[in-house]
Amino acid sequence: MKVIEVDSVTVKFNGRTALERVTFDIVTPKVFCIVGPNGAGKTTLLRTILGLIKPVEGHIRVLGHDPLKEPKEVRKLVGYVPQRASLNLEVPILVKDIVLMGRAVKRGIGAFSKRDYDAAKEALKIVGLLKLWSEPFRHLSGGQQQRVLLARALSVEPTILMLDEPFAGVDSISRTLIMDTLRKMSKQGVTVILVSHDINDVLEIADEVMLLNKRVLAIGEPEKVLKYYLSRAISKR
């Protein structure tokens, strides 16, 4: 069974096309990177795969599930790392609270169990921040905050990991640690879908790269896509 199947998906907002006939498959667990400029529809594509946006045409399958008909099934499989800009940093909140949020959906209504705390601590250990368990999130650097969000996604124990611009405003140490973690997860059979506006950010880690600008411009091995990307950039000049 394919991990992700996106078949001829078109998304429009108020008549404006955000995605146009996007088609691709992710067959085996790997690090799959979606690259494109701002407004290319990268986040929209992630949200459509999650069933949060209804495409005007085309269909999507996530491990055989239709995200529009079985959203719960799909979202149970996914650990999601949002853009940091979308967070409400006004909220007084500690690192442990954020990592435990990953367990909130699994647990349902009621208090967290010991297993939830163990899973959250384990996830924070993976990203190397267990010592910051009781620290305020606001006091952390951009890179550390990103790693905490990754830990939250890992605490879900996901089959698919989705990351939206995980390297934006991140220091080099955190960047390397995030990459190492993603590689490790991929080797353990987790499919990693990573979105970035900069192709250089993902070349080191990607097994497959897709260039997106409302429609798919290129898809394949990182080196081949980079060649296409460079030739396109040169011809534009």
Place this chain on the structure above:
Amino acid sequence: MIEELIPLFLIRAIMASVITSITTAILGIYVVSRNLSSAGAALAHTALAGAVLGHLLGVDPYLGALSMNLVLSIVIANLSISSTRESEAVIGLLFGFSTALAVTLVSLVKEYVVVVWTYLIGDVLGVTLTDILFLASVSLITINVLMLCYKEFKFITFDIEGARAMGLNVTFYHFLMTVLIALVTTICLRTVGSILTTVLLVAPAATARKITHSFEKAIALSIIVSLLSSFMGMYVSLQLNLTVSGTIGLVASLLYFITGYIVAKFKYCKKCRLLIPQQRLSLKVKDRD
């Protein structure tokens, strides 16, 4: 025995204040953190309009306030879930609309001026046992719901997009929160009135948020500040013969400004366990360098 020392009306007033303070303080943390202060103000004023409309139609004022508030809470929930600039503007407009509606309705009920004034600024010294029972029941429901959905509300407050992506029913919890605000602003009509409800929803929570970085501690501090405002406000108002709700609102606002000044000018030194002026602290760091 206690009745001989403290008049019964004061015991009832204290009970009503404690219940109101605790409920608004807990709910306030979510209201302030999610930038729903305008929505809270709009709902508080709609409660007033609803109560006056109830009077005009010969229906129970609380029922009038609750009905109108529930309708508006659904509208606000619909608008605020997208949290776009346009929706913020519309919520602001609804605040203006609810105030205008309340003022217009108030002008129609000349014979009930005293009663209307009660809904505007509350009458905590005049609460009855039935009022307290009603207040306690709604507060108990609100606090129980907030506790039951504590982690979900916290997730949505911090990261609404992430919560949605990871399978939380954001729409349900958002509507639930708005309905809770509608319920609490309705019950506060009797104690602190529609105008002061907004202050009690916002000021203690905003003060607590300035002091702590932990959500749990912020809730606890918000309750403490809210209770402190209520007791100090009630004491000062009784001593100086001022309006109770007005004094409570003034104390709550003053506590916010004083805390803001202290937080801006001083920093807590963990070593010496004292508040040290920021300037001296930066000089200490320079010396060490």
